[in-house]
Amino acid sequence: MSTPNGIGEIRMIRLDQIDILNPRERGSRVFEGIVKNIKSIGLKKPICVTPRPQPDGEAKFLLICGEGRLKAYQALGEQEIPALVVEVTDEDAFIMSLAENIARRQHHPLELLSGIRQLMEKGYTMRAISEKTGLNYYYTQSICNLLRLGEERLLIAVETGAIPINVAVTIAGAGDDDKAVQAALQGAYESGALRGRQLALARRVIEKRQRHGRTAGRTSTTKHSGVSTTTLVRTYQDEVKRQTALVRKAEFSQQKLLLVVEALRQLLSDENFVNLLRAESLTSMPKYLAERVWSNGSHV
Structure with missing residues (x-):
């Protein structure tokens, strides 16, 4: 759906395609309120992003406005989010993000x-x-x-x-x-x-x-030197969050791999499917999968 005057368009964007341009801290109560509102009444205003295609052709976007809404969608387990896509430079994107923060009723x-x-x-x-x-x-x-x-x-x-x-x-x-x-x-x-x-x-x-x-x-700094306890605690908390996210991502990937392996086992037990693969000259698979589908690592 295009917006008027060529300003941009509303699209559904995958959450993993969006990078945060100007991250900021948010209180847990405020964030919980955002999650609760979106869960009960839905997203009232789309986030705003600008496209940044990668060298390998992968579609990526920079988040301009709506970090709270984006993270709330992540917390709710959503895969996509409505986003207004606009074509702007990195500099203009930063200024738009700053202006959005200033306009908020309770900016830090x-x-x-x-x-x-x-x-x-x-x-x-x-x-x-x-x-x-x-x-x-x-x-x-x-x-x-x-x-x-x-x-x-x-x-x-x-x-x-x-x-x-x-x-x-x-x-x-x-x-x-x-x-x-x-x-x-x-x-x-x-x-x-x-x-x-x-x-x-x-x-x-x-x-x-x-x-x-x-x-x-x-x-x-004229009286003390070194790292403050506040900085240490914050660094530790950030690292815990990062490690927790990595563990969750690894567990999710492991579950998907198990589903793929089980599906392949069932398909390869069907003689007609195996004959079809041979007819198409698809007689091998990555060693990583083969070792899990067959205990002896043999091919089709």
Whole structure:
């Protein structure tokens, strides 16, 4: 079914043909909710992919939008999923994926920051990033400046609504000078930029910034070195998931092989079928199968 204006077409795509372009973490509760909704009412919106044929001619696709829906289909044991297929470059696919994450009601702050950082690394100007993501230019400019300064804690505070972007920029401008930071905080309070709960949240962010450094989730590299326990746990969990997936895939392949072997045994016990194979000069099979179909590994 073609979509209007040649934008793309809706097709059924095998799950194993789709590679994830911009993977992101998702909470178990959120994911369970997606699976439950799809199981009860079906897929309301198709995923979006772009074709990337392989050198050997195999059809492959990059996922642009809909990672949660794709993984939910995998969890439900589905083999295919409805997908809007569009022809775009890798760069445009990445921007579309980033824009989709920004548009979500509950995007993770680090995802947005990571996306903007990648656009900066690709050489985009702040105005171009603003236009492509739909974000306000001043906001984009401030985010980019804070990214350059490595102010991850302040950036997350802005994204979660803990402090306004202009206050974060002022605090970042004060650097590591505690008196200057406190003066910036006082100025924000007196100007009305910070009031009540926001003031308390801003103080908490500043305390963490002073104690643990500007980067969230990790201690300052000037005080500590090596791998954090959080990183180790996450790496271990990822490896467990990978190994579990490999075991499941191996078991599934083994089951399919057993079905093929049993089917061949039954077919080859039929003399008419064997005569047909001989007439077509199909008198051999891969050694791997022959050893399982016949104990002596003989041919037809």
